[in-house]
Amino acid sequence: MTMxxxxxxxxxxxxxxxxxxxxxxxxxxxxxxxxIFGLLRVINFAHGAQYMLGAFVALLLLTVGGINYWLALxxxxxxxxxxxxxxxxxxxxxxxxxxxxxxxxxxxGLALAIEGTFRWFFGASGKPYAPPSQLTGxxxxxxxxxPVYRGWVVIASLAVCLGVWLLIxxxxxxxxxxxxxxxxxxxxxxxxxVPLLLTxxxxxxxxxxxxxxxxxxxxxxxxxxxxxxxxxxxxAVVVVGGMGSILxxxxxxxxxxxxxxxxxxxxxxxxxxxxxxxxxxxxILRPAGLFGKDx
Amino acid sequence: MAAKSEPIATEQVAAHPRAGxxxxxxxxxxxxxxxxxxLFLYPIFLMKLLAFALFASAFNLLxxxxxxxxxxxxxxxxxxxxxxxxxxxxWGWSPEAGILLGVLGAAALGLVMxxxxxxxxxIYFAMITLALSQMxxxxxxxxxxxxxxxxxxxxxxxxxxxxxxxxxxxNMYYFVLAVFVIGLLIIWRFVNSPFGMILKSIRENESRAxxxxxxxxxxxxxAFVMSAAxxxxxxxxxxxxxxxxxxxxxxxxxSGEVILMTLLGGIGTLFGPIVGSGLVVxxxxxxxxxxxxxxxxxxxxFMVCVLLFRRGIVGEFCATKLGKMLGFRTEN
Numbered sequence: 188m189t190m191x192x193x194x195x196x197x198x199x200x201x202x203x204x205x206x207x208x209x210x211x212x213x214x215x216x217x218x219x220x221x222x223i224f225g226l227l228r229v230i231n232f233a234h235g236a237q238y239m240l241g242a243f244v245a246l247l248l249l250t251v252g253g254i255n256y257w258l259a260l261x262x263x264x265x266x267x268x269x270x271x272x273x274x275x276x277x278x279x280x281x282x283x284x285x286x287x288x289x290x291x292x293x294x295x296g297l298a299l300a301i302e303g304t305f306r307w308f309f310g311a312s313g314k315p316y317a318p319p320s321q322l323t324g325x326x327x328x329x330x331x332x333x334p335v336y337r338g339w340v341v342i343a344s345l346a347v348c349l350g351v352w353l354l355i356x357x358x359x360x361x362x363x364x365x366x367x368x369x370x371x372x373x374x375x376x377x378x379x380x381v382p383l384l385l386t387x388x389x390x391x392x393x394x395x396x397x398x399x400x401x402x403x404x405x406x407x408x409x410x411x412x413x414x415x416x417x418x419x420x421x422x423a424v425v426v427v428g429g430m431g432s433i434l435x436x437x438x439x440x441x442x443x444x445x446x447x448x449x450x451x452x453x454x455x456x457x458x459x460x461x462x463x464x465x466x467x468x469x470x471i472l473r474p475a476g477l478f479g480k481d482x
Numbered sequence: 483m484a485a486k487s488e489p490i491a492t493e494q495v496a497a498h499p500r501a502g503x504x505x506x507x508x509x510x511x512x513x514x515x516x517x518x519x520x521l522f523l524y525p526i527f528l529m530k531l532l533a534f535a536l537f538a539s540a541f542n543l544l545x546x547x548x549x550x551x552x553x554x555x556x557x558x559x560x561x562x563x564x565x566x567x568x569x570x571x572x573w574g575w576s577p578e579a580g581i582l583l584g585v586l587g588a589a590a591l592g593l594v595m596x597x598x599x600x601x602x603x604x605i606y607f608a609m610i611t612l613a614l615s616q617m618x619x620x621x622x623x624x625x626x627x628x629x630x631x632x633x634x635x636x637x638x639x640x641x642x643x644x645x646x647x648x649x650x651x652x653n654m655y656y657f658v659l660a661v662f663v664i665g666l667l668i669i670w671r672f673v674n675s676p677f678g679m680i681l682k683s684i685r686e687n688e689s690r691a692x693x694x695x696x697x698x699x700x701x702x703x704x705a706f707v708m709s710a711a712x713x714x715x716x717x718x719x720x721x722x723x724x725x726x727x728x729x730x731x732x733x734x735x736x737s738g739e740v741i742l743m744t745l746l747g748g749i750g751t752l753f754g755p756i757v758g759s760g761l762v763v764x765x766x767x768x769x770x771x772x773x774x775x776x777x778x779x780x781x782x783x784f785m786v787c788v789l790l791f792r793r794g795i796v797g798e799f800c801a802t803k804l805g806k807m808l809g810f811r812t813e814n
Binding site: 230278281282285286287288289291292293295296297298299300301302303304306307416419420422423425426456459460463464466467470471474 | 605609610613617621738745779785792
């Protein structure tokens with residue numbers, strides 16, 4: 188058996204893949220957080236709950252409506268985004284003038300309420316969601332077997348991250364968004380509907396979380412609490428990356444996912460906390476984060 | 483915390499000249515009620531109330547008087563519960579020594595977490611404390627002395643100073659009450675000390691405090707450690723009340739709970755956290771027998787508090803005409 192650093196190649200590659208998959212979710216979620224924070228100055232604590240919502244909507248679409256995975260991949264983010272837009276319009280938008288901490292507290296309460304409601308109706312146990320028939324099975328890469336669905340997760344998340352990055356950096360809407368991040372009052376004076384832009388941004392961020400939830404449904408089980416522990420790791424990812432840049436959020440997400448996977452191979456006891464340790468080290472050496480501008 | 487909040491139109495109402503005496507009478511009545519309470523209510527419930535009231539007051543020291551939102555206070559509360567439980571059960575320490583170890587342990591933990599977290603401000607501070615406390619949670623999950631999911635069970639209450647038998651419910655209750663009152667006195671003294679004044683100035687305008695020559699970082703860290711130590715006091719006492727220490731007390735949900743207690747009662751008021759924790763603990767007790775998840779209610783209360791009354795119950799009362807006549811001051 189081939190060994191690298193005293194570890195079998197299969198184990199190393201296997202954990203690297205797991206790391207890459209976790210990294211895909213970290214990247215999607217921290218991207219959404221960064222987009223929302225950039226414009227709204229709100230740390231969206233409900234991001235984990237919206238991720239869970241995405242997975243549940245997909246599950247319900249399948250079991251109740253008989254709607255398949257591919258349609259759910261489009262419909263679920265839209266539904267989650269719509270719900271988020273409603274929340275933003277009716278409640279969250281009242282908090283912009285206040286200290287950003289209130290936005291964090293509000294979305295924290297929202298997350299608790301959503302997760303509690305789902306636990307009440309569906310119980311705390313996880314429910315399986317079968318991957319679509321096109322993506323079952325595995326391919327032999329020579330050194331390991333790659334489950335097709337897991338490969339798809341990495342590709343799909345990369346494509347969506349790239350798409351969002353292009354949307355923000357290369358389109359007219361993205362230009363408005365970036366301008367409003369710099370100076371909302373001035374942009375509004377130029378006739379851009381900034382409140383609408385805020386609503387859309389929150390819906391976009393939440394939709395990304397919903398998309399990640401649908402992607403995650405076949406990998407992990409669908410459970411009301413699937414997002415609540417994840418969101419804290421994503422917070423750490425965001426602190427490491429610095430919230431200044433969209434690209435930074437994406438890169439840090441994948442990077443930390445891989446590092447976490449490698450830790451599982453070399454020092455499994457620390458794999459739960461390695462991201463938090465990295466966060467602490469980054470804070471000591473470079474408080475603004477890897478890609479952040481100095482606050 | 484008040485940095486950007488909208489100015490509230492305040493009607494100037496002078497405190498009544500005898501307001502001080504009225505407040506003193508109210509305080510005496512409250513103390514008498516606490517002394518007599520175990521005759522009417524279940525002591526364990528009352529002790530739980532007092533422990534959480536102290537925990538929330540310790541948390542408020544940081545949020546209300548320094549303007550730092552810590553999302554990781556469960557680490558100090560639950561961590562101290564583990565330290566105390568371990569010292570008392572495995573090492574056979576006396577209860578007061580066990581609680582002291584809990585306080586010191588929480589303070590040490592606060593020193594490390596605080597030193598890292600104060601490197602960023604505002605919203606980042608909250609996220610960093612959350613992440614660090616989650617790291618501590620995973621440590622507790624894996625460390626052998628905490629016994630993982632089982633927790634440390636059947637912790638003996640022992641004899642206070644070797645003479646007072648804490649297994650007697652009433653003895654235990656008055657011990658917890660004494661700790662609570664001492665804890666509150668420390669907080670009251672701390673807030674009204676020159677140190678506390680500087681903390682308030684940092685909360686109101688950090689840049690100006692720096693320009694006045696105060697080393698803001700040291701003061702923040704001092705407040706953080708103080709708050710952590712007092713949260714540890716509450717946690718250590720809680721371990722003796724329930725005679726166990728579990729993972730529940732170090733979870734982020736617990737950190738969220740203490741924020742809710744403070745927010746609901748009134749951030750930056752001395753009595754707000756007590757009222758808030760009383761309501762939350764009572765609510766949990768009422769819902770404990772049904773299968774309705776408490777988190778739905780707590781989540782909704784959170785949202786309503788943030789949207790509609792950010793000053794909390796005590797804060798709103800202080801802002802009323804009656805509150806002002808009684809000479810209560812609001813901090814935000």
